[in-house]
Amino acid sequence: MSVATVSRALRGLPNVAASTRRRVVEVAAELSYAADPAASRLAAGRTSTVTVVVPSLSGWYFANIVAGVEAVCAEAGYDVLVVGIGSSHDLSRILSKAYHLERRTDGLVVIDIAVSDEAAASISARGVSLTTVGRVTDGVSSLRVDNVQVGRIAADHLADLGHRRLGAIGGEQDEPLGFEVSRLRVAGFADALARRNLSFDPTLVEGGNYSVDGGREAMVALLDRAAPPTAVFALSDEMAFGALMALNERGLSPGRDVSLIGVDDHEFSRVVGLTTIRQSVTDHGSAVARLLLHAMEAIRAGSAPPVTHLVPPVELVVRSTATRN
Amino acid sequence: MSVATVSRALRGLPNVAASTRRRVVEVAAELSYAADPAASRLAAGRTSTVTVVVPSLSGWYFANIVAGVEAVCAEAGYDVLVVGIGSSHDLSRILSKAYHLERRTDGLVVIDIAVSDEAAASISARGVSLTTVGRVTDGVSSLRVDNVQVGRIAADHLADLGHRRLGAIGGEQDEPLGFEVSRLRVAGFADALARRNLSFDPTLVEGGNYSVDGGREAMVALLDRAAPPTAVFALSDEMAFGALMALNERGLSPGRDVSLIGVDDHEFSRVVGLTTIRQSVTDHGSAVARLLLHAMEAIRAGSAPPVTHLVPPVELVVRSTATRN
DNA sequence: GACGCGAGTGTAAGCGTTTACAGGAAACGG
DNA sequence: CCGTTTCCTGTAAACGCTTACACTCGCGTC
Numbered sequence: 117m118s119v120a121t122v123s124r125a126l127r128g129l130p131n132v133a134a135s136t137r138r139r140v141v142e143v144a145a146e147l148s149y150a151a152d153p154a155a156s157r158l159a160a161g162r163t164s165t166v167t168v169v170v171p172s173l174s175g176w177y178f179a180n181i182v183a184g185v186e187a188v189c190a191e192a193g194y195d196v197l198v199v200g201i202g203s204s205h206d207l208s209r210i211l212s213k214a215y216h217l218e219r220r221t222d223g224l225v226v227i228d229i230a231v232s233d234e235a236a237a238s239i240s241a242r243g244v245s246l247t248t249v250g251r252v253t254d255g256v257s258s259l260r261v262d263n264v265q266v267g268r269i270a271a272d273h274l275a276d277l278g279h280r281r282l283g284a285i286g287g288e289q290d291e292p293l294g295f296e297v298s299r300l301r302v303a304g305f306a307d308a309l310a311r312r313n314l315s316f317d318p319t320l321v322e323g324g325n326y327s328v329d330g331g332r333e334a335m336v337a338l339l340d341r342a343a344p345p346t347a348v349f350a351l352s353d354e355m356a357f358g359a360l361m362a363l364n365e366r367g368l369s370p371g372r373d374v375s376l377i378g379v380d381d382h383e384f385s386r387v388v389g390l391t392t393i394r395q396s397v398t399d400h401g402s403a404v405a406r407l408l409l410h411a412m413e414a415i416r417a418g419s420a421p422p423v424t425h426l427v428p429p430v431e432l433v434v435r436s437t438a439t440r441n
Numbered sequence: 442m443s444v445a446t447v448s449r450a451l452r453g454l455p456n457v458a459a460s461t462r463r464r465v466v467e468v469a470a471e472l473s474y475a476a477d478p479a480a481s482r483l484a485a486g487r488t489s490t491v492t493v494v495v496p497s498l499s500g501w502y503f504a505n506i507v508a509g510v511e512a513v514c515a516e517a518g519y520d521v522l523v524v525g526i527g528s529s530h531d532l533s534r535i536l537s538k539a540y541h542l543e544r545r546t547d548g549l550v551v552i553d554i555a556v557s558d559e560a561a562a563s564i565s566a567r568g569v570s571l572t573t574v575g576r577v578t579d580g581v582s583s584l585r586v587d588n589v590q591v592g593r594i595a596a597d598h599l600a601d602l603g604h605r606r607l608g609a610i611g612g613e614q615d616e617p618l619g620f621e622v623s624r625l626r627v628a629g630f631a632d633a634l635a636r637r638n639l640s641f642d643p644t645l646v647e648g649g650n651y652s653v654d655g656g657r658e659a660m661v662a663l664l665d666r667a668a669p670p671t672a673v674f675a676l677s678d679e680m681a682f683g684a685l686m687a688l689n690e691r692g693l694s695p696g697r698d699v700s701l702i703g704v705d706d707h708e709f710s711r712v713v714g715l716t717t718i719r720q721s722v723t724d725h726g727s728a729v730a731r732l733l734l735h736a737m738e739a740i741r742a743g744s745a746p747p748v749t750h751l752v753p754p755v756e757l758v759v760r761s762t763a764t765r766n
Numbered sequence: 767g768a769c770g771c772g773a774g775t776g777t778a779a780g781c782g783t784t785t786a787c788a789g790g791a792a793a794c795g796g
Numbered sequence: 797c798c799g800t801t802t803c804c805t806g807t808a809a810a811c812g813c814t815t816a817c818a819c820t821c822g823c824g825t826c
Contacts, residue, residue, distance in 0.1 A: 175504070
């Protein structure tokens with residue numbers, strides 16, 4: 117029996133007699149033989165590897181996205197490589213990584229990092245499939261929540277509760293990763309208020325850096341205003357937790373003295389009763405992984421990869437930190 | 442100039458004239474050339490890849506460990522593969538994965554999963570380095586916190602505060618991953634009490650499944666006892682958060698009505714003022730990655746890999762949920 | 767001035783697959 | 797019964813590196 121036949125049998129290719137295949141599979145199992153991945157990759161030119169590029173691996177949001185991607189890709193037989201670009205905001209590291217990734221991966225999931233058209237073109241020219249989360253690039257499948265909608269939901273809820281003086285805790289100007297998200301959410305927030313003929317004071321937006329500490333400081337800054345807001349929209353639950361700390365420190369009660377709404381439905385939001393806007397992050401990871409798998413399948417089949425833009429729904433979760441004014 | 446010279450120059454091997462090397466590096470940069478990883482792996486037999494095997498990728502603890510490992514390994518030029526074994530408790534999946542890993546990785550970091558002596562032997566026989574976190578196997582470098590000590594610190598703190606009727610929220614019998622940890626922490630807890638001639642009622646231990654919900658239910662069960670404990674040791678912060686929920690639901694105040702101490706110093710512990718025992722999980726990841734790098738270096742050099750067992754310190758963090766009885 | 771030596775470079779044989787191509791046997795139609 | 801077609805299997809050429817080995821210098825040595 118030749119190596120070619122074995123290779124064909126083990127990979128499920130056609131043109132192998134059923135009896136032959138059975139024997140091959142049997143013996144392979146017995147010897148616990150499996151093709152050397154490096155040799156396969158070299159010969160076939162495909163790596164059976166998917167790479168997730170992510171700003172950071174710790175942090176609730178990224179960890180959950182990666183978990184979703186990993187589950188689906190592993191299930192489909194792909195190895196999952198992770199690349200954290202760390203706090204180094206310089207794109208060069210990402211690009212050099214992406215460059216190294218060249219012959220290293222069949223697919224790329226890029227999370228919350230802007231991919232320029234040229235970068236996307238160069239990646240696709242190398243035969244690597246690309247999908248993004250949180251950012252969209254022309255011609256690249258992506259998944260993102262409708263952040264404008266998120267802002268609107270928050271504003272509508274707070275306005276329905278009778279709040280009129282509203283503040284927000286968002287990203288910061290010099291924050292490459294989170295700023296775009298902040299901009300959209302705040303825009304939606306302001307837009308929904310405008311539709312109700314309510315005014316939104318843009319000076320009542322404080323940067324919170326998407327961290328607990330940042331959220332705390334932002335809330336302190338808001339409380340120190342001459343006329344503090346009666347309700348605050350924190351653009352992430354983590355910042356909302358910080359805001360809760362600030363309220364506690366001042367002896368203020370969330371929901372009674374100041375209403376607060378977050379975004380994410382982090383698992384600890386339940387613990388503190390945080391009203392929030394839920395996004396199912398792990399599901400997002402799974403969904404984008406499936407997008408990627410389809411694209412890779414298409415490329416392998418020689419057809420043009422489909423371009424799909426997923427916009428999963430978000431959902432208001434009412435708890436106790438936002439109450440009637 | 443021959444391919445051999447280029448190969449040697451680019452990899453920094455000796456026996457290359459400085460001038461030659463300079464030119465090669467220069468031209469390579471210009472053409473943005475880099476060796477095809479698959480071909481290198483096939484020819485050299487090494488993969489420059491490290492694999493992290495972890496029960497789950499979401500969850501604070503695992504995400505942070507993986508982040509620490511990734512940072513160090515990426516820095517050292519290794520690709521980082523992640524394998525989540527999911528909720529499937531069956532070892533077969535792990536083993537089949539490990540088997541597939543055979544020619545796929547130079548090093549393995551196994552987190553909170555027991556590795557049998559035979560499995561360790563078979564892995565090392567394949568030339569793959571192995572380090573573990575949370576579990577120790579003979580002859581395998583590892584990192585684990587002293588869980589007995591963790592239990593003692595908790596008991597000492599609560600006892601110092603005058604508490605005499607103590608409960609605990611831990612893992613469960615049928616929980617393959619967490620039970621060992623629970624056993625040790627509870628043992629340390631009981632031991633420290635015994636040293637003070639205080640009694641510990643083992644029926645006052647409820648299983649909390651290392652989840653928020655589990656912690657909540659465990660606390661409910663404890664509160665429903667005829668004689669509830671005045672202080673509770675939650676074996677993880679996440680369970681402690683659940684316990685806090687249960688207290689809130691009953692209108693009880695943590696620290697005043699029931700004292701509570703957790704383990705981890707999760708970033709939200711600060712938010713709720715949870716007294717806890719800190720472990721620096723990301724640092725643990727970095728440390729175990731360095732252990733692995735050393736082992737792989739030794740193997741490459743032909744020497745026997747050093748076996749080191751790291752036991753990083755833990756630290757009591759006093760906040761407001763545990764107070765004088 | 768022949769010799770040995772070491773530094774630097776080139777040659778070529780793998781590494782273990784995949785895959786185009788060729789070949790051979792069985793089945794089928796005329 | 798012979799020529800086709802259809803299936804299956806084998807042969808061998810890549811794939812792009814690494815590395816043992818051979819080789820060529822230029823130099824110091826006796």
